[in-house]
Amino acid sequence: xxxxFFAIITLVAVISAILVITCKNPINSALSLILTFFCLATYYxxxxxxxxxxxxxxxYAGAIMVLIVFTIMLLNIRVDATKKHSHQVILGSIIGIxxxxxxxxxxxxxxxxLPTGPYSNEIIRQxxxxxxxxxxxxxxxxxxxxxxxxxxxxxxxGAVILAKKKL
Numbered sequence: 001x002x003x004x005f006f007a008i009i010t011l012v013a014v015i016s017a018i019l020v021i022t023c024k025n026p027i028n029s030a031l032s033l034i035l036t037f038f039c040l041a042t043y044y045x046x047x048x049x050x051x052x053x054x055x056x057x058x059x060y061a062g063a064i065m066v067l068i069v070f071t072i073m074l075l076n077i078r079v080d081a082t083k084k085h086s087h088q089v090i091l092g093s094i095i096g097i098x099x100x101x102x103x104x105x106x107x108x109x110x111x112x113x114l115p116t117g118p119y120s121n122e123i124i125r126q127x128x129x130x131x132x133x134x135x136x137x138x139x140x141x142x143x144x145x146x147x148x149x150x151x152x153x154x155x156x157x158g159a160v161i162l163a164k165k166k167l
Contacts, residue, residue, distance in 0.1 A: 006046065013039035026072045030065060037061040051129040 016039065019032035037060045044053035119132060137145055 002046070009039050009042050009046075027069065030069050030072060033068075034061050034065050037065070049129060051133060 013036055016032045016035040020029050020036060023029040023032060037056060041053040041056040041061070044050070044056055124132060
């Protein structure tokens with residue numbers, strides 16, 4: 001049953017990812033990307049990582065995609081579907097086929113990695129994903145977390161300054 005569910009989600013993810021790059025309308029492409037993000041969140045749930053699934057939906061399928069859709073609407077992107085260069089399609093197809101062959105080869109030759117680190121599956125089930133992530137983020141990785149927050153603040157201030165016409 002799990003294998004069938006995984007196959008269905010994988011089929012939906014692959015089709016929606018293909019639609020992201022083949023749709024002529026940017027809004028339809030963005031909606032296909034949202035569906036791909038939901039499929040990734042489903043993978044996280046299947047891997048017993050519910051916190052990562054919620055973060056995937058909230059951050060990527062929610063906030064980031066809202067920004068992308070607003071940007072598409074603000075820029076009023078026109079689609080010129082008549083211009084297609086055959087050499088670009090051929091080059092993209094060759095690169096895609098090479099990447100697919102390389103991925104399949106690596107998947108067949110590799111084996112699943114065992115969990116590493118101080119936390120075993122029993123500790124994760126007993127304490128919980130969210131508490132362990134929060135504990136590590138605010139103890140071991142406090143400095144990188146604060147540096148990231150300062151960088152995001154600087155980016156927001158820079159975006160506001162660039163968006164203003166006159167200071």
